[in-house]
Amino acid sequence: MIYMESEFKSLRERMIRGAKQGIEISYKNEEHILMQAINAYNETSRSYNLLFERLSEWYGIYFPEIKIQNPKTLAQLTIHMLSKEPDKEEILKIVEDEGKADSIISKAQATIGRKQEGDEAQAIMAFAKMGIEMQNTLDNIGEYIKSASGRILPNTTYLTDERIAAELLAKAGSLERLATMPAGTIQLLGAEKALFKHIKFGSKPPKYGILFKVPQVSNAQKERKGRIARLYATKISIALKADYFTKNFIAESLKANIESSIKRINEKEIKPRKQNSQQWKRPDRNEFRRDYKDGRENSFRGGGRRQGGRHGGRNNSRRN
16 A cells, blocks of 8 residues: 555656646747737727727716717827816827817817816826726737737738737637648637537528638628638638748748639629528427437337247247
């Protein structure tokens, strides 16, 4: 027993040591940092959009006439307008348009909004400052994603852009796994929910996932989006193998091939869809059970193992 316990203890220590070495080796690759960076960028972007909507509604109580589409500009203008009297020079630095600056000042003088009281301004100014900090954070993360994608996925980044390449990597989990995926799987990365909905409920199958963010796919006609997405997935599959295995830069020839193929797809006439085409539907489970039950009953009636049983005709014939 003492010998077995010592062997078990040494085996456990070797397994822990091997697991630590594996983690250390896998984390040496920069691809894990890039995956975390793109996930952080997307999550921060969603929070930033919500913050901009909330700031627009909040500051609209004090200045309902203002319409600013740039979140950072709105945050800077909110801080300026609530902290001091409107100054044309500072507003001009923020909006970078003299006509807009004059319009903002004239509207601010005749606004129907609420007059700030007490510590109201401090709260909204702190909220606006947080928006500016989030914008600066997004800019810094975006710069890193651009440089890291160019180092890790040069061919894929050249065909798409740095964020699309990083999102494909994050969905796959590793560059090795992404490089060995078939083109059809790459085409549907990011469309897992739509794919499972198609399998479960029989809805239309997805034609693209993350690749919809490629301008040539999103701007194409509806009937051509799927073919162009498939074209991009095929070329990206080749580019990924070059990024992972050979480290050769072949994206220029792939890009030229994509452009010529897209031109050929756009020139081809679109065939009209059939009006009476039936959509695929998931088989009814109850109907399948009824068919299975009827078939089994018919097999018994047709003289299955009951006729050849212990008291069947074959045994009786032998007795006779």
